[in-house]
Amino acid sequence: MHRSRFSGRRLLAFCSCAAVLMAALPAAADEGYPTKPVRIIAPFPPGNSSDVAARFLGEQLAARLGQPFVVENKVGASGQVGAAYVAKADSDGYTLLMTSTSATISPAIYKSMPFNILEDFTPIVRVAVAPMVLLVKADAPYSSLEDFVSQLRRDPSRYTYATAGTGTIQHLAIAAFLSRIKTDVLGVPYKGSPQALTDLIGGQVQFMFDAVLSGRPHVESGRLKALAVASLGPIPQMPGVPAAAQSSLPELKDFEIEGWVGLLGPKDMPPGVTQRLNRAITDILTSPEMQDRLAKANIAVAPVNTPQQFAQFLRTDAKRWKDIVEAAHIPQE
Template structure:
């Protein structure tokens, strides 16, 4: 017969072993991520959203040792893809790459299937990019003041292009008119490429667009760069003044990108993602990778990014309502 004390010790050992096994199993089950993560880009392949989103997914995959799989789901200015993430399980395995249109869409579309702020948990802001104001050389403009004075003399005659009504560059152009008290004629195109081509060809007058798409035409002399938004000059265009230097310090029209998760995503998962993204953004190679494209590292952790989006919502709502922009 086994002595009582020996039997008790055996039971204790078994109990401790079982407890440790259960604890380890639970820890492994809860480790994030332990399976592939989907990153939805709510626009078709190509363009800045795709470039930033795929870079971020690749770097997260390297850091967290699980596949981060990009899925492009375009439609309705980003609404279709964003809605799919808003309705996804809040478990950290479906994420959304957003840019400035995310906070502008609620003012552009009459009916939204989700709340742009409340339906999501902010993870991190990652990057931002200024716009550059360019003009066709045939106008003979040298400065922003030249443009403003000519536009005020002939309201509605000078034209500006965009990649479509309600697009980011349309919004940036409306902000320019709002601040400078000018009236320009909007010519929307189906895409940034055709829009830029018509300014280069002299069929339209002004483009307020990305540094990346404008730079080759500025260097070749086919476009005249008047100013860039943002707080400092672009390294790729060091001779082009900022809007503040040109006398318009309130022009804050930078595009930005960030990562969201469905509302209710656990804080530990959000913190893991946010902390890892911070490490990626702090790497010198990240800034070096995007600087030639006019894109700057602009990291914000979850709580700061949430406050930033609220501020951006107020800013763009005012511009959109003043301009009467609608998607219908």
């Protein structure tokens, strides 16, 4: 009887230890991540800000974590093809999505989506921000943003603006701008920013908002003129260009349109893997080398953020674009 009780106690103790060890296994396994190559899906073509950030980070992550981080471009439907692919992937952290502002814009534009950006993904880290700039042809007769708005209001029928497609950040930046100054202008959607910029340079359209990443080279070459950046203050990527929010136009007070790039994984990724990626990327982004490389690509490093902060940012950004779409009376597709 005594022997039986002793064995029972030993069995209970063994089971308790086993339970503790089993509970620790996922954390230990997460610390060993990655044990094989990781894919980063970029849902836009090469050269896009999300693609550039993915390739920069992939190279650095491979060096730090000891496994290849391979960037794959799966493009289409304003980033929805690549995002939907990752949403259906295994939640083990080996298929990731380097997405951008389109992820929070699309729900405001499309009635039906193949995923829910706020529910079907695990936010990891916001990587970079992409300021927007108002561009006109180099010889356009506007000396300032105020002068441009004055002429635009005087005869809006003389003007057309370009976008990189319906529902893109370029489109909504213009929509928010025109809504603020209470002016209607005809828009011309293109298949992408390069085509829109080509026609702006050629004079087929008169103005557009574009990311500094793609717009700045044309300003530096003298083919386009930057009237203002859509930010609360001047930005280092566009020296000498004033901020729209600091103009004398009260309608544009606090006017800020900024794109972003961020890394997400499928829903229910292991917290340990998420934290490991967040820590590694944060270290990379705060290094002078990475900041310099992104600056040369006209991308600004995002403020240091946790997965929880990135999740809150996504909720806030999705609401902001919904409000802009509603204020501009843009019908859902």
